[in-house]
Amino acid sequence: MHVAHATVDQTSVEHRDRVVIRFAGDSGDGMQLAGNRFTDASAAFGNDLATLPVFPAEIRAPAGTLAGVSSFQVQIADWDILTPGDKPDVLVAMNPAALMAHVDDLEPNGLLIVNPEAFDERNLAKAGYETNPLEDNSLSGYRVHTVPMDTLTKEAVKDTGVTGRAVLRSKNFVALGLLLWLFNRDVSVTEAWVKKKFGSNEVVVKANIAALKAGYNFGITTESFQSQIEVEPATLPPGTYTNVNGNVSLAW
Structure with a gap:
């Protein structure tokens, strides 16, 4: 074991x-x-x-x-x-x-x-x-x-152009940004995905990236967390690895 x-x-x-x-x-x-x-x-x-x-x-x-x-x-x-x-x-x-x-x-x-x-x-x-x-x-x-996610989200997106109920739709990116900081992950991977996924809506791109950075920066500035967590890359046999779910793997 x-x-x-x-x-x-x-x-x-x-x-x-x-x-x-x-x-x-x-x-x-x-x-x-x-x-x-x-x-x-x-x-x-x-x-x-x-x-x-x-x-x-x-x-x-x-x-x-x-x-x-x-x-x-x-x-x-x-x-x-x-x-x-x-x-x-x-x-x-x-x-x-x-x-x-x-x-x-x-x-x-x-x-x-x-x-x-x-x-x-x-x-x-x-x-x-x-x-x-x-x-x-x-x-x-x-x-x-x-973590005051509502407040962090509202402050982060206030200059992006989102209004009304759409303001808090980026709240999950605050949580994600904090976890990326906690585990020392590269934010640029997520930023690139946001730009590709929501590229047709510049306002949404700006809001999600702003919220992502707000969560990440909260981790940096808050004194709540005593440490970050690091899990080293896995030592696996050489090859091409793909992250797939069960449906995709069955389709292959």
Whole structure:
């Protein structure tokens, strides 16, 4: 059995041989996109990886409810892995429902990143919370980091031309940018994808890249995180490697 291990050196970098990361939020929060972009950045870095996207079973479930939670899990490693992992070491929860649905899976002392601005009375009630878990000490077994994603997004995109509800659609890129910083990933890989994917809409390109950089810069400037996490590139036999899902592999 391959046992995961971790050490922290004097440069505040936590070295690990594998990490399981899970993004969770409403089906409209863009967790699949964030997870896929993080996966591609990790593949470009050279990690071996396996993913597990999970979509809500209910069609058009009400926002903020457990039935509407979507998640994306990826395991990255410096060795040949075969599964997306069991329990996440890092959980990104965009709202109370995502936290309620997934926090029990998080490893003890795991890294929990939450958007506190989503934890209002209405969203807490929808998720089944009687008290705010960010305030009642129920998360004391985890390393909790509150990241004001709404505020960061609004500030980042204010000069890009987006208006109305579209302002917060880039919130997933704030979360993604923070994770790219946390794992020392190259932002340019994601920037290039954004330009290619949304190239026909310059406003969307500007907003998403601005939000991405806001999340990355938050990681640099905040004193909340004690260290970054580094998973070295995997040592694998020479060859051409492609990141594909099950449907694509069957089609081949």
